Amino acid sequence: MPHFEPLHLPTLTLVIGVVLFMAAAIMTLVGVTQRTYRGYWFWTAAQWANMVSALCLLLVTEHPWLVPVSVILSLQWPLTMLAGMRQFYIRSNFRTPPLTDLVLLLGGFSLYILIWRQNPQDAGARVATFSFVNIAFYLYTAWQVHSIRDWRQSPYLKAILFFLIVAAGFQIPRLLAALGSWGVPVADTNHIQQPFVLIGLVAAVMFSVYMCLLLTYERTEQDLRESHRQLRIMADFDMLTQVPNRRHFNEMAAQTLRLSPPGSSALMVFNIDHFKQVNDESGHAGGDEALKLVASSARKILRSRDLVGRLGGDEFVALLPHTTINDALHVADRMVRQVDQGRSSLQQRPLSLSFGVVQIQPGETLPDATHRADQALQEAKRQGRGRAVAAQQEGEEGVFTTVRTLGINEA
Numbered sequence: 001m002p003h004f005e006p007l008h009l010p011t012l013t014l015v016i017g018v019v020l021f022m023a024a025a026i027m028t029l030v031g032v033t034q035r036t037y038r039g040y041w042f043w044t045a046a047q048w049a050n051m052v053s054a055l056c057l058l059l060v061t062e063h064p065w066l067v068p069v070s071v072i073l074s075l076q077w078p079l080t081m082l083a084g085m086r087q088f089y090i091r092s093n094f095r096t097p098p099l100t101d102l103v104l105l106l107g108g109f110s111l112y113i114l115i116w117r118q119n120p121q122d123a124g125a126r127v128a129t130f131s132f133v134n135i136a137f138y139l140y141t142a143w144q145v146h147s148i149r150d151w152r153q154s155p156y157l158k159a160i161l162f163f164l165i166v167a168a169g170f171q172i173p174r175l176l177a178a179l180g181s182w183g184v185p186v187a188d189t190n191h192i193q194q195p196f197v198l199i200g201l202v203a204a205v206m207f208s209v210y211m212c213l214l215l216t217y218e219r220t221e222q223d224l225r226e227s228h229r230q231l232r233i234m235a236d237f238d239m240l241t242q243v244p245n246r247r248h249f250n251e252m253a254a255q256t257l258r259l260s261p262p263g264s265s266a267l268m269v270f271n272i273d274h275f276k277q278v279n280d281e282s283g284h285a286g287g288d289e290a291l292k293l294v295a296s297s298a299r300k301i302l303r304s305r306d307l308v309g310r311l312g313g314d315e316f317v318a319l320l321p322h323t324t325i326n327d328a329l330h331v332a333d334r335m336v337r338q339v340d341q342g343r344s345s346l347q348q349r350p351l352s353l354s355f356g357v358v359q360i361q362p363g364e365t366l367p368d369a370t371h372r373a374d375q376a377l378q379e380a381k382r383q384g385r386g387r388a389v390a391a392q393q394e395g396e397e398g399v400f401t402t403v404r405t406l407g408i409n410e411a
Contacts, residue, residue, distance in 0.1 A: 030216070042084030046081050074130075084212075089150065093147065134171055142165050253366055266325055273381075278290050325357055332353075
């Protein structure tokens with residue numbers, strides 16, 4: 001059987017300190033050069049405290065008072081990481097308040113000091129107490145991480161949860177060995193300190209550093225996706241009225257027409273009568289409110305398959321699939337009544353709308369249909385406003401076949 005020399009604990013502690021220093025330095029470098037989020041510096045502080053704890057262990061022979069300092073700096077790690085999690089996932093409902101973490105840390109440290117003071121030479125008692133408290137802290141932190149609402153969706157949170165449980169399990173052999181040496185004088189504490197367990201814990205700490213960095217990058221990626229979504233909305237929608245702008249409406253309308261039977265869709269172009277007067281009398285804020293009222297009224301009365309958009313200024317457009325001209329005129333009448341109801345509830349001045357309505361012909365392009373509807377709208381203006389005019393295509397010229405006065409008061 002080959003014989004392996006036991007690991008030299010001071011040398012192992014020095015190596016561990018160097019590794020922990022590298023971990024803390026990497027997190028600090030990322031923190032000062034990259035975008036980070038709330039809680040990140042708690043995670044970084046936890047790594048630095050671990051490194052200082054290892055440094056204290058190297059000096060305990062000359063300075064025994066560094067033992068409790070090293071202990072509390074080591075015990076803090078899972079709870080400081082949890083403090084960072086509380087900040088990073090601030091909208092999650094953790095199972096206990098942050099004060100509980102501090103109370104647990106002080107309680108665990110006080111228990112260790114109590115055992116240490118009772119018998120400073122009992123290494124088994126000290127190691128057993130330290131291992132027991134550390135296991136409890138790891139499992140408590142895992143319990144809290146499990147309460148984060150995103151943990152099922154985030155592979156990194158799942159990995160951290162798994163790591164916390166494994167890290168607690170790694171210390172069980174050390175706890176059992178220390179319990180067996182409780183009250184027994186020990187000349188060589190290698191079998192209590194369990195060097196391989198310490199190495200495993202350091203590897204776990206390095207893994208957690210990697211996971212924390214990945215959590216940060218995951219959040220950055222989520223923010224970028226959200227920014228892209230917001231930019232897409234800004235590019236596709238009119239921010240004032242919250243309806244599609246001209247370009248986006250044309251894209252959706254063209255797709256809808258491709259999926260609809262030819263000649264089965266109606267198109268309405270409409271605007272607010274005397275809109276300049278509304279702006280002059282009520283200011284631009286009043287004009288904006290009028291535009292928002294018209295847009296919201298259109299969204300309320302239109303079907304889910306209908307489309308409405310803002311062409312610009314006070315002019316709107318609506319595409320009504322599977323709708324005849326007569327049905328579209330009824331929609332216009334309902335829309336102006338909805339506007340009048342909204343105007344009354346908001347105690348605004350009366351508004352009048354004019355409509356141009358067409359049936360989109362088979363083979364007719366959307367721009368051509370919009371042009372015909374706009375011509376019908378201009379005819380409604382010429383005939384006194386506050387009405388809807390329908391146009392049909394006969395030969396090269398449009399024919400205005402239906403004029404309907406709408407049930408609202410003219411401005």
